Amino acid sequence: MEIKGVRIKKINRYKHGEGIYELRPPEFFSVPLVADDGEQPQRAVNVGEGVKEGSLIAKPSGRYGTYVYSPCSGKVVGVVKKLNASGIECEHVLIVRDLGDEKETLEPLDSFHQDQEHLLKRLYESGMVDNFPPYDPAYKKYLLKNKIKTLLINVTEDDPYLSSDSALLETYTKEVVEGARLLQKVANAEKLEFVFSTNNSVAKSALSTYLKQKKDKTIKIKTYPSVYPLRNARLMAYYETGVMLPKGARTAQMSIIVDCVANCYDFFKAVTNGEVVTKKVVTIAGNNTLRKGNYFISNGTSIKHILSVVGYKDKFVENMLVYGGIMSGIAQERLDISAGLTASVILFCNEEEYSSEGESPCINCGRCLDCCPVKLNVKRLDDAIVERKYSYAKKLGVTACIECGACSYVCPARRYLAQRMGFAKDLAEGKRGKRPSSSDYVLVEGEDLERDDELETSEEKINTASEQLPAVDEMLSILAKKTEEEASVDAKNNASKDNKDTGGNK
Ligand code: SF4
Numbered sequence: 001m002e003i004k005g006v007r008i009k010k011i012n013r014y015k016h017g018e019g020i021y022e023l024r025p026p027e028f029f030s031v032p033l034v035a036d037d038g039e040q041p042q043r044a045v046n047v048g049e050g051v052k053e054g055s056l057i058a059k060p061s062g063r064y065g066t067y068v069y070s071p072c073s074g075k076v077v078g079v080v081k082k083l084n085a086s087g088i089e090c091e092h093v094l095i096v097r098d099l100g101d102e103k104e105t106l107e108p109l110d111s112f113h114q115d116q117e118h119l120l121k122r123l124y125e126s127g128m129v130d131n132f133p134p135y136d137p138a139y140k141k142y143l144l145k146n147k148i149k150t151l152l153i154n155v156t157e158d159d160p161y162l163s164s165d166s167a168l169l170e171t172y173t174k175e176v177v178e179g180a181r182l183l184q185k186v187a188n189a190e191k192l193e194f195v196f197s198t199n200n201s202v203a204k205s206a207l208s209t210y211l212k213q214k215k216d217k218t219i220k221i222k223t224y225p226s227v228y229p230l231r232n233a234r235l236m237a238y239y240e241t242g243v244m245l246p247k248g249a250r251t252a253q254m255s256i257i258v259d260c261v262a263n264c265y266d267f268f269k270a271v272t273n274g275e276v277v278t279k280k281v282v283t284i285a286g287n288n289t290l291r292k293g294n295y296f297i298s299n300g301t302s303i304k305h306i307l308s309v310v311g312y313k314d315k316f317v318e319n320m321l322v323y324g325g326i327m328s329g330i331a332q333e334r335l336d337i338s339a340g341l342t343a344s345v346i347l348f349c350n351e352e353e354y355s356s357e358g359e360s361p362c363i364n365c366g367r368c369l370d371c372c373p374v375k376l377n378v379k380r381l382d383d384a385i386v387e388r389k390y391s392y393a394k395k396l397g398v399t400a401c402i403e404c405g406a407c408s409y410v411c412p413a414r415r416y417l418a419q420r421m422g423f424a425k426d427l428a429e430g431k432r433g434k435r436p437s438s439s440d441y442v443l444v445e446g447e448d449l450e451r452d453d454e455l456e457t458s459e460e461k462i463n464t465a466s467e468q469l470p471a472v473d474e475m476l477s478i479l480a481k482k483t484e485e486e487a488s489v490d491a492k493n494n495a496s497k498d499n500k501d502t503g504g505n506k
């Protein structure tokens, strides 16, 4: 299988023993009530209420929502609506931290309760959110009913700066492996595999050493070339199975689930200690950062606070802050945003790393065509979108774009290719306006999008496989029924065994 993409040079390679820092907590948190691509949870606290670290502050709403928990002990002092780091307007709960260190946890699950049903419920309750596209609640990919062959833990760290997975895996090897085993039970998967790229040898050797010590030969280790992108679940499933799933389809349909190191670690803690998720390991890097490294950062920590702790070299300007990595992250126009649970990289860049120069005309070099992992004709798509031929863009397959940003990265003319693809995809899927700034890359002065009459109706329903997923309560009742049936088969087997042992006499 040919692996397409951009060959990357690791700028921020994890070094043995670097570990993870705990970021000094701020006095004030602003917790966004939305996963980057998820549904808005329903707020469960009011202004004036006291909270502990781990107290519930929002409940799932809709079919696939998620729980949100307080990152600190303190008092709720306000609720505001503002943009999060992905440009989505959502409620933020403002909490002032007190000096208390009280924590609220869920009941730890003993080994008796570590069956598929209880574990799926814990995954749902824990507030875990994927930190890789499409940034869904972590339980969602475990909802399909078909048999899963492989649970694949993706440690490829394809962004040149990203090293948080290596840091977690080297520092907490046992927890990550045990967490992966628990996720394997949720998936009821036959096999468990860890996938690395040639760039993260430290983490790979930490895992190999641990497995050798444990004499564990059941976990397989694989290595991919260091290309970008690899962290996309659909793409990884394609490389593993040779079948590219349509957008919205779950990799479980190909009997494969792709998860990450952070979720393994968080799930281990959620099961064994009952700890809900209130923080993530984030790589803080970029040439303008004084103290680069991997930090545990609590949900709702302001970017200004992170900057004040890690320090910066030159005067810091907006737009040089990239939330989510250099390849597909979002350059922020404002600093009044806070870190959520989905980013694994935050970059404070300087001019060497991030050019604010505008785009120039295409020089027909073909690099964008060579690197697109889903084999789109990027150049033709760009022309179509610039000319407002959105229906044609849809026919050319723009909805298959995974918005990895590889085309923009390699383009010598600095064309806003990925941004335009994202915009045209939103139009094709009827989601226009979800990303408020994306139209900036398409519109030119004096033109008005509303004039476009070529676009097919945006109300057109996209029939994605995800709509056929069971909701978590349906899934839990299926599993509960299965457990009851299994228990009754066991009881019958035991009774007939007892009968045989006693010769059938009472
Ligand atoms: S067109 Fe989409 S999938 Fe292809 S390289 Fe560009 S952003 Fe990635």
Ligand code: SF4
Pocket: 361, 362, 363, 364, 365, 366, 367, 368, 369, 378, 379, 382, 410, 411, 412, 413, 414, 415
């Ligand atoms: S990489 Fe940029 S300049 Fe080269 S063909 Fe693609 S759009 Fe044109």
